[in-house]
Amino acid sequence: MASDEAPPAVSPDPLLLLLPCDIILRHVFVLFLPDEIENILSVCRSFADLAPGMWKMKLEGITASAGLAEEVHAENRSAAQWKRSYRTEYYKRKTLPNKPLLCHDGGCTIKLGERMSNENLLTICSKGSMNLWDVYTGKCLRSFPMNISGYSTDITALMRLDSTMVVSSTIKGAVRVWDLMDGSSIWDVCFDRQHPIFSLARLNENEFAGSGLGRAVKLWNVEKKTCTRICSHSTDPSLYHSYQPNRTIVQALDSNTFATYAKGTSLKVWDARTGNNIQTFAEKNFNVDSVTRMDHDIILATYSNCSAKLWSISTGALVRDIRPELARLYAVARVTRRSFLFIGAGEGDAPFSNNFFVFDAESGRARKFHESSAQTFISSIAMMNDVMFVPLYQTSVKGYNIPLYLL
Template sequence: MWNTEPRHLAFRAHKNGVVTSMQFDGERIITASDSGKINVHDVQSGALLRKLEGHEGGVWAIQQYQNTLVSGSTDRSIRVWDLEKGECTHIFRGHKSTVRTLEILPPTQVDQDTTDEADTVHDWPLIISGSRDSTLRIWKLPQAEDPTYLLSTDTQGEDCPYLLRVLEGHQHSVRAMAAHGDTLVSGSYDCTVRVWEISTGALLHTLDGHGYKVYAVAIDQKRNRVISGSMDHTVRIWSLETGAPLFTLEGHTSLVGILELKEDILVSASADSVLRVWDPENGECTSVLSGHSGAVTCFQHDNEKVVSGSDRGVKMWNVQTGVLEKDLLTELSGVWQVCFKGQHCVAAVQRDSATFIEVSPTTIPYAGNPLIGEDSRF
């Protein structure tokens, strides 16, 4: 039985600042803002557990790995935080401009067969950072037992013991990236997608074809492909092995800013207010999710549902059929982030010029299940 009157939780956060990035591990909601502040809230009560302060500019990217948070900022630094203690343990410098995107890559097993044990590309987690300075940097993620490493602002950081390599080649800002195994894919405002070998830093392919800036990339592990979204309104699919273009997915009429691939479902979101669901095998569009009144700013999907945000609200769709199941939030003045995990869905929104985090502690219904009560915003 579904709870017909789920409890809805909404609380203020970051005053009236923009929530630039959000992580949610099922218990803690971690939000970063353009003010440079990072907040950690309890999902059950909304209580503020930690305030992570230290960045001297807006925080544009955060990534969580177990009890560690990594953040990147307009102050050009990367900070590593102990979430339990609420302390900054490491500061990495070296980027010459805003750190715009981050990935944490766990040790990855590859080349597994029935007779041999899997090999690992690297024996420790990695931080990969992309910057408006056109470079990417690969760092070793500090471990809990490592001593603190806090560089002063006048230190360049090229001799940082955690820095493994610098990837150079893009001619403009690095806007997006994805990593798996020993492969890193980056998308840039120089209109290219580049494929790198993480272990050596070698550039394997430069994927030319987009006419304007690249805003989103994804790796299709199953089919050994790269997927990219661009300001030229298209989604493109490329061979990861050869770099050859395979499909150009057309239909959007504005910037394609977000891509997400889950198994056999690819979803793209655009400034044209529409989400499109694609078959990644052949590039065919299977559904068009139309109903938002402005640019789609965020979404997450799984095999049953898509939860998406735009300027006025948050919607939930059936990803299999494309049917709008429910308006989850309405009468907003902005939606910056949405995510769901387990029995909770979290949205970072603006309402009446103030920033709120809104949480549903009940499971978002899957396709074919009864919808939750009409009294809940989720």
């Protein structure tokens, strides 16, 4: 895509016309109960499904303009499915898919990455610098050193707070809030001087949670610059030895709820406003590897045996048990509320093989769309939008390029 060309506009989308109504309902009708507001919003959003023909015509138009005489089938597809097909075709013609777009020069390696917007990706390299990238052009927009005032460059977690602020943590238990406009440090959090911090979770623009070696999960308010609440993931002392403390991971589900898990413990969901444990999902045989929210009630949990389960937060019931038939599962990410992305390797695959699958939660079918033989494992996925993503690698290759993929 040319550097002066903007990403594709998704309008006219009927849902965008309802945006002022959405904002009014959330901020004016405060006397409604939360469930009543969500019911009203769901009815408003349902109008977006009334225009599948619009996205079908846009898809036919872009294929015709490219000189392709391909016929668009599947008349019963929804507006959301037509929209994703259109956006995928657009990016195929406007970008260089599956090509390395971002490059860390100077012999450093990529450590962490975080999506800042549909266009921008923030990465941290082994030399201790933050780099903000334009994923469409591959240009580095800003670069800041992180080793100021004795701050350790051994970064363990990175989290977007809003469009201009990020939070990072170190192996020494320090947490710092950064301003991306000038690279300055806004606030240093004395989180835990004894234990490293391994996970950060954004709740909203002013609050985030963090956890590390130990059972405590701390909630912090950026405006007040104070710790507002401490939750204990487990009360079993046998799981947290002083000589080998257990690592607790926190994952935000929305602005009011977050999930925690640790080795040998159950997956738990918490209310950030009260600190109460609202649901516990018991799986005694295998450890939780990751948690992803699919919609307002369903979460996806992956386990150490390369399986995945869809759980209901409201009832605690198992919705679906998924077996992707992978010997190794590296990363998972939500694509839509009905589908998610798996990256892993099969039993007979070569070492460092990375197979990409899109799994449909309703039909139970998986579609393999790419296979990579990069000499490293994929550690996480940054979804830029519903059709583009960037895999982040656990790599020791100097000057490694970050590829951009289309679903």
